[in-house]
Amino acid sequence: MLPVCLLSAVPAAAEWREASSANFVIYADDDEQNLSRFSGQLELYHAALEALTGTDLPAPGPSNRLTIFVVKNEREVRRLMGEGPRRISGFYRPRAGASIAVVPRVKTGGEHTAFPMVVLLHEYTHHFLNSAGKLLGPRWYNEGGAEYFASAQFPAAGGILLGGPARHRMRALRHGRDVTVSDLLDPAAFEQGMEKAADAFYARSWLLYHYLTSATMRQGQMQAYLALLSKGTGRAEAARQAFGDLDQLDRELDLYLAEPIRPFAVTPGKPGTGPVTMRRLDKAEAAVMPLTMRSRSGVTPDQAAQLVVEVRELAALYPQSAPVLSALAEAEVDAGNMQRAISAADRAIELDPRQINAYVQKGYAMFLQAARAKDRDAAYAAAMAPFMALSRLEKDHPLPLIYNFHSYLERGLAPPAEAVQGMERAIRLAPFDQSLRFDLAEYYLRQSDFPDARRHLAAIAFDPHGDFISEAARQVVSRIDAGATGKDAGRQLAALLMSPQAMP
Structure with missing residues (x-):
């Protein structure tokens, strides 16, 4: 797990809210108007991706939606991430039943899309394309496509514009390292370049993707390139056959960059973006939210030992709060205290039989205990009970299917056909x-x-x-x-x- 520095306790005036929609759950200490607009823009972006890619994704189960934690500033994002560049405007971690993104507060309603929103849209594009089974291309294509879509604009009058200039990459394009098409298409050169000049490689990938998508004289070439790759053609040969002279393509990109790049309006195929349900967190939930974010972002053993003490203190203050007890169960699992985790989860379930995370954490704890049990068959059978209860509450939750499959492998047994088929279904539910x-x-x-x-x-x-x-x-x-x-x-x-x- 990645190290996470401590966040300060929630101030007394904090007004944490939850914005729940078809594809996202957002937690933010923000005013209702901005949070509602933020949620609506994300749903509009999802609908625009569906329209442009010709995809109609089924609605995810409640736990398979992307959970977004909104923090105060970039410093808090970096603390939660634990490592990485000095300036970080957000991060994303895809996990079955527990995908998260962390971003600083996004101010909506401006003329241009705020950079933290661009980062979130970039990562959500990967999430979406993975879910749609369309993330099958080399690195420059995947990153260039994410930059292309993430340069979205949300006009004050409503709607969404895509295909505009990537304003956050213009400095790198005009003054950064000179990156050629050959650099982008060579996987080794791309990875080496990303280590030394990531901005320039992201920027040139966006430009190449935008040009091949928009230029009439290059129409169909990107599809031909991807088709050649899918047939096993080498990357250099696929590029030569599809694009021809790469030096000429470089010259065309430079000319294209000098031209005005205008966005186009996208009309989603589905009317509206669906309802956004707003809920203000109660005092106990608001108090535990910063601790929940730390746990979900990942903690080291030392940090887990400190975090669990803080959550225990809150649980003593709010012994009748199922969300706090559920967070305590999660912190106990992170700290390696499985029996304490089970006890906290049981108390949370007793208070609220629909407390999803309590079933998850109890299942995690019992599986970890089962690995060391004398009667492993009985222990794994018992460990499946919380997950089976979870599947009755949420039929499309992937974890019961995943843990059923692993309950056989961890005992050295061949999974039966239905367990293998269940794992296949879990992948369909959480392809990211x-x-x-x-x-x-x-x-x-x-x-x-x-x-x-x-x-x-x-x-x-x-x-x-x-x-x-x-x-x-x-x-x-x-x-x-x-x-x-x-x-x-x-x-x-x-x-x-x-x-x-x-x-x-």
């Missing part, structure tokens, strides 16, 4: 959590089921935030395509997936 595909692909490899393993690994290979697992997936996909067969090959590829440096 690539760890699920990774786990299932490893299982398929050990069964020498190479087509199903490849199906999931191909999605991981192009994840812009995949890091280690994306590189591992690319290596394994390459070996499957080279003709892997047999049980020994399956075991070797599973080992390679878990440690891509393990094999030559």
Whole structure:
């Protein structure tokens, strides 16, 4: 887990609110008007993405919506993130049933979209395209596309404009490092460049994506490029066939940048953006919210030990608050106190039988206990009980399906077909959590089921935030395509997936 510095306690005047809509849950110490407008703009952006990509995503289950925590400023964002650049305007962590984004307060209603909003829209674009199964391209394409969509504008008169200039990248485009198309298309050069001049690479990726999307003379070339890649054509050859002379393409990009870039209005296919339900948090929920944000963002063992003391103090002040007791259960799990976590979760459920997070934390704690139990079969059967209760409350929650699958693997048993099918369904419910595909692909490899393993690994290979697992997936996909067969090959590829440096 990433380190998280402490946030100050909620001031007495804090007025934390929850804005709940079809695809988002937002928690913010903000006025109702700004928060409602912020939520509505996010839903409008989601609808515009659906219209432009020709996608009609099913509404996510309540827990699979993106939870957005709005904090006071960028310093608080950096404290929650724990590490990274000195200036950070937001971060996003995709997890089944618990995806979060953290941003500083976004002031809506201005002439231009605030930069923290741009960061959030960029990350939500990845989240959306992953959910839609459309995030299948090289890094420059995924990042350039996210920049293209995230440069959205929300006019005061209403509606949404897309395809405008990425104002936050203009300085890097005009005065930053000179990045060529060849640099973008070469994966190694791209990754090296991102380490030294990320702004310039993001900026040039946006420009290339925008130009190939908009220029009449280049119409259809990007689709041809992606099609070639999907057939296994090498990246350099795919670029040569689709784009021709890359030096000429560079010259065209420079000319295109000098021209005015105007946005276009998008009319979502669905009328309206759906209702936004506003709720003011009570005194107990408001008091525990900064601690909840710290826990959800990730804590080290030392920070978990300190955090749990603070949550216990609040639980003593608010012993009848189910949300506070649920947060206590989560803090106890983080601190390694499983029996205390179970007790806190039980008290929360007794006060509020629909307290979703209490069931989740109780399940986590019991699974961790089951791994050390003498009678592991009985312990894992008992550990599934909170998750089964959770599935009755929320039928599309992915965690019961995930933990049912792992309850067999952790005992060294072959999961039955229905458990494997359940894991497949969990991936459909939470396709943005690539760890699920990774786990299932490893299982398929050990069964020498190479087509199903490849199906999931191909999605991981192009994840812009995949890091280690994306590189591992690319290596394994390459070996499957080279003709892997047999049980020994399956075991070797599973080992390679878990440690891509393990094999030559």
